[in-house]
Amino acid sequence: MSTSQENNRRVVITGIGLVSPLGSSLDTVGEALATGKSAVVACDTLPEAESLPLRYAGECRQFTGHIDDFGELPKEKKKSIRKALKVMCRETQMAVAAAELAVASAGIESDTLEPERSGIVLGSDYMLTLPEDYVDGIKKCTGESGEFEFGDWGTTGLGQMTPLWMLKYLPNMPASHVAILNDLRGPNNSLTLREAASNAAVGEAFTTIARGHADFMLAGATGTRILPMQAIHAMQTEELATEDCDPATASRPFAANRIGMVAGEGSGVLVLEERSKAEARGATIYGEIVGIGSSMVADRQLHGNTKQALINAIKACLRDSKLAPGDIGHINAYGLGTKECDADEAAAIREALGDAGSTVPVTALKSYFGNLGAGSGVVELACSLLAAKQGKLPAVLNCAEPDAECGLKIATANDSPGSSFLKLSVTPQGQASALAILLT
Numbered sequence: 034m035s036t037s038q039e040n041n042r043r044v045v046i047t048g049i050g051l052v053s054p055l056g057s058s059l060d061t062v063g064e065a066l067a068t069g070k071s072a073v074v075a076c077d078t079l080p081e082a083e084s085l086p087l088r089y090a091g092e093c094r095q096f097t098g099h100i101d102d103f104g105e106l107p108k109e110k111k112k113s114i115r116k117a118l119k120v121m122c123r124e125t126q127m128a129v130a131a132a133e134l135a136v137a138s139a140g141i142e143s144d145t146l147e148p149e150r151s152g153i154v155l156g157s158d159y160m161l162t163l164p165e166d167y168v169d170g171i172k173k174c175t176g177e178s179g180e181f182e183f184g185d186w187g188t189t190g191l192g193q194m195t196p197l198w199m200l201k202y203l204p205n206m207p208a209s210h211v212a213i214l215n216d217l218r219g220p221n222n223s224l225t226l227r228e229a230a231s232n233a234a235v236g237e238a239f240t241t242i243a244r245g246h247a248d249f250m251l252a253g254a255t256g257t258r259i260l261p262m263q264a265i266h267a268m269q270t271e272e273l274a275t276e277d278c279d280p281a282t283a284s285r286p287f288a289a290n291r292i293g294m295v296a297g298e299g300s301g302v303l304v305l306e307e308r309s310k311a312e313a314r315g316a317t318i319y320g321e322i323v324g325i326g327s328s329m330v331a332d333r334q335l336h337g338n339t340k341q342a343l344i345n346a347i348k349a350c351l352r353d354s355k356l357a358p359g360d361i362g363h364i365n366a367y368g369l370g371t372k373e374c375d376a377d378e379a380a381a382i383r384e385a386l387g388d389a390g391s392t393v394p395v396t397a398l399k400s401y402f403g404n405l406g407a408g409s410g411v412v413e414l415a416c417s418l419l420a421a422k423q424g425k426l427p428a429v430l431n432c433a434e435p436d437a438e439c440g441l442k443i444a445t446a447n448d449s450p451g452s453s454f455l456k457l458s459v460t461p462q463g464q465a466s467a468l469a470i471l472l473t
Contacts, residue, residue: 044242046470047316048139048304049415050131050253054091054297054402057102057134063419065401066427069446071281072402073295076259087267088275089283090259091297091402096127103130104137110214117210120200124160127300127408128207128255129214135251136215139304139316143215152219152247154238155208155302156230156254158406161262162202169193207255211302219247228367228458229327230254231301231410232466236325238305239468248310253302256406260298263406267296270461271404272371285431286368286397287375287439294369295403301411319418323453324354324469329462337463339374343367343381346465350455351385354469358389362451362472363426363444365417367458368397369404378459379439394451396444400430410458414468421450421472 051057054072055065065072074094076087096102100115114129121129132153136143170190174182200206205223212221220241224230231254238252258267267273274283274293285291311318326349330338351358367378383390398413405412420427426448435443452472459465 042243042245043308043321044239044305045308045311045321046303046319046418047306047311048135049319049418050133050135050138050302051412051415052093052096052127052131053299053301053405053412054093057095057130059138059419062416063423066416066420067423067425069428069430071430073280073283075280087259087264087273087296089280089295089403091295091299091405092259093127093298096130098123098126104134106133113214120197121206121210122160122201123260124157124255124257124300125201125207125210127298128155128253128302129210131253131255131300131302132211132251135302135304141304146216146249148216148218150219150247151217151249152221152241153208153212153217153251154220154222154224154234154241155211156224156226156234156407157204157207158227158256158263159225160202160204161260164261166194166198211251217251220250226464227407227460227462228404228409229460229464229466230407231414232456232458232468233327235303235322235411235414235468236327236466239322239325242305242307248307250305251302252305253300253411254407255300256408257298258296258404258406264296267294274370282431284370284400284403286366286370286400286429287379287395287435287441287443288432289434289436291370291372291375291436293371295399297403297405299402299405299408299412301408301415303411303415318473320421320473321471322468323471324350324356326350326353326467327465329464331463335462337461339459339461339463339465340377340381342463342465343378343457343459344385346467347381347385347455347457350467350469356453356469358386361386361389361393361453361455363394363396363448363454365413365454365456366395366397368399370399375436375439378457379441383440391440392442394426394444394448395441396427397429398427400432410456410466414456414470417450417454417456424449426450
């Protein structure tokens with residue numbers, strides 16, 4: 034029996050906040066999904082484009098970090114955010130903006146919440162310092178010969194770093210800023226599970242409300258794969274899309290001619306509430322969370338077994354939700370767009386769901402904007418919720434010829450989202466997470 038069923042506390046989604054390559058407005062994102070508009074572009078606008086291993090990217094070009102990007106705000110909150118921007122890296126800025134947009138979307142004033150019964154769980158990638166943060170310190174440790182003196186870094190170089198440098202990159206800072214800005218004094222956690230972090234964060238917030246420890250939670254994640262250090266890590270662990278093509282066609286999940294991962298950036302935050310309280314205030318309900326599942330499978334050399342991890346997570350999610358494979362209306366897949374990962378995910382879906390694994394529609398929204406790192410899962414989940422309001426499942430872009438070996442029913446614009454869906458995510462290290470959502 035799931036936690037929510039055991040305690041008779043149902044958890045619903047009442048607000049959505051997005052900073053995504055498709056835009057930050059729910060109407061804009063919904064229209065892009067309905068019309069099959071890709072947000073993947075060439076990397077030529079990135080300052081470090083010439084030295085990065087990326088050719089295509091899903092950039093949040095509308096998000097500049099200006100205070101206007103954080104939505105309509107009360108005067109005092111706007112002042113607080115503007116003051117704090119200097120200690121926020123881009124991922125944190127996107128998370129704070131998504132959180133404020135989510136609260137506004139839910140139609141709730143933060144000063145009406147019961148602080149001790151309100152909290153937040155946010156996921157993130159490993160937040161990495163920008164190269165320019167090290168420049169002054171490196172210069173101090175570089176001798177006349179031009180050689181960097183490693184032994185001088187602790188005594189000479191480190192002191193050149195900005196005093197508040199670390200506060201910009203600690204992965205618990207997004208949740209900290211949001212909690213302070215909205216006076217959320219209840220449960221608070223930060224998860225660093227790469228792409229699995231979104232589902233895990235939403236799942237933890239769900240169980241927090243379900244077991245009675247809170248009535249209101251913000252949940253989501255923020256991430257990037259296009260900043261310099263993260264792009265280098267992506268090159269080391271993933272097959273990247275580098276072939277010559279129209280950027281809009283570069284991300285091709287489950288296609289026979291898929292060419293690799295497209296990197297991106299973004300953040301999404303959901304408002305979760307105990308259902309009776311949400312109904313009492315007349316909230317719009319996008320969906321109800323009914324189950325979670327997670328797994329981590331790796332060998333002794335820490336090479337992830339993504340297929341088995343996904344199988345475990347899907348089965349655990351179905352057990353928790355009490356849904357049968359045939360009950361699933363659609364699957365919102367991880368859909369990375371690489372040969373190996375897509376094949377492993379498809380095999381996991383077929384094995385975990387049995388006959389339903391080959392017949393349930395599968396959408397893969399990285400075809401619209403690439404891999405947003407930790408932010409991908411919740412942005413993609415939100416897209417399924419928006420599509421459900423339109424009654425039409427987002428078609429997988431660039432998949433005119435699905436890979437027959439994957440054996441999946443790839444979603445087209447004619448498919449219905451159904452009355453429920455699974456959201457799947459996994460990392461190269463074999464960390465998998467899944468959520469089950471009932472649509473309303």
